[in-house]
Amino acid sequence: MSKRPIRVIQWGCGLMGQIMIRYLRDKGAELVGAIDRNAARRGLDAGEVARLDRPLGVRIRHPEEADAVFREARADVCILCTRSTMPELVDSLKLAAHHGVNAITIGEEAFYPWTTSKALTEELDRLARSSDCTLTGSGFQDVFWGNLIAVLAGSTQRITRIQGLTRYNADDYGSALAQKHGIGLDPETFAARIGASNAPSYVWNSNEWLCARLGWRVRDIRQQLLPTTHTEALRSTSLDREIPAGHATGMKAVVVVETHEGPVIETHCEGKLYAPGEVDLNEWTLQGEPETTVTIRKPATPELTCATVVNRLPQLLAAPPGFITTDRLDMAPHVTRLEVAA
């Protein structure tokens, strides 16, 4: 059977989008459109922005022109690396569905948005069914907060509790993220500005995904946003200042899920300034019979995020229409060529 490259629109050409463009090229996909809202990238060649060795002949266009990009590109799929939440993503996903183009986003809420953005997700699901395309969310969490745990669950007789810890350096992603994590705030200000928020954190959605994957029904889910602190002063590069001992070095989101079936999932997601010796970490313990702890030290989060999405593309093209969260698909396969039947 003859094959042709998968045709991709990359929407969002920042740090993640650039890795994505490189990975797509290396696996033989064809970039047929590129969209970014950053004025500095407008009109530039997507290959040059992604620092490939040669231009791709695809100019980056502004989101205002997105409709034209979709109309002209005849794409199989659009990869969205723009924002985190469903309200922020919905217009782009609708546009893709409107053009009958499959879409996959690394926006964290989209990984399992069925309860946190119920109405929006159901609307997108209907739209995608009616235009025969598939919408989904994936990324780091798809493997490291998701299928990695599911595969260990398959080797476990009885699960009473799943305890997850994921930690990243909140100083690595610029001052906006550092501020969003409350870095530098004294405890009272942190409690008022950050701790009082009830926006679901990333692991809220991934814990719901895990329940769906393991066949558990959520009975109760709750979240706390706590400051992380250190006993000595730490310097923030992104904020370019010293954070006094006892002030917030970042934020820890603790999400606890209780299920009708009994097992509890408690996940700690820490984004903070690192004290000497601290590194990125992803560690999960399945308690019950027997108990198993899996540790991934220093996961390369951005690269793992992009590789997972790229490996998901052939599955996405073959999936049933609708908003299909990846708990309903097999684990992402390791794909070497991004091709589809011609």
Add this chain to the structure above:
Amino acid sequence: MSKRPIRVIQWGCGLMGQIMIRYLRDKGAELVGAIDRNAARRGLDAGEVARLDRPLGVRIRHPEEADAVFREARADVCILCTRSTMPELVDSLKLAAHHGVNAITIGEEAFYPWTTSKALTEELDRLARSSDCTLTGSGFQDVFWGNLIAVLAGSTQRITRIQGLTRYNADDYGSALAQKHGIGLDPETFAARIGASNAPSYVWNSNEWLCARLGWRVRDIRQQLLPTTHTEALRSTSLDREIPAGHATGMKAVVVVETHEGPVIETHCEGKLYAPGEVDLNEWTLQGEPETTVTIRKPATPELTCATVVNRLPQLLAAPPGFITTDRLDMAPHVTRLEVAA
């Protein structure tokens, strides 16, 4: 749809079989037969041997009576916890297939026996197809040397090499295993008695499974059996003697696979006496873009082995007929009830 318990024959009622019997009971399966060659267990109730709180009303019978057990039991599946290699397992697997009963074994070679026991496996495959049942191998390696790596491969852009290390205490499984691992031999005797063997070690088969799972074709596979040593004397409990410094404390099997697609898999499987501070370990690194290391400290190997097999049962009953190695199935799900449509 009405459901009934899965009906199971447990063949092999030693350490592993006893855990299996307990796990089956806890998930609602019905034990309908038990076979063991150990004269001391003959005629005993399988539930009592497995130290359940009450007898199961199933007497353990000798392998000579296996045909009668199969004839009377009307089982859905037979779980085999007897021996390691295909020549040792073939008669039991044939008997199950002859009776049209699905079978799953923890015999390590059966995990992927297509090249190491080609003729036997193809014969069993034909037999199982003709009697419409499924035969397979599973156990610890199914997850920890298999799908755990496959799930990480799905988050990796490009794999150049997979490096695995798995370590167990060779003093924990009795004197026969300790001797088979050459514990106590001086280096020359080890080389002559153990190192010269060309029997495929466990990770030979699991590395071939991994290639099949990842879509790679084996170009070359080779194995070395090396002594492990320690700088000080260590005491062997199973052999009840002191092992001098520099003598073999156990065996390390190193299996290297080269593939036509490029990636190399190198696995070190160490079974040895532990020096102070050493524990069971399962650690794999995927090298390429990016690099990821996964660590499982102190895996509960026997329990994980049995839980994986038990979780595989519903899939096995639904699988196509033949010798179906688990590289062709989805990851083992986490199952809570062992039931089948009535």
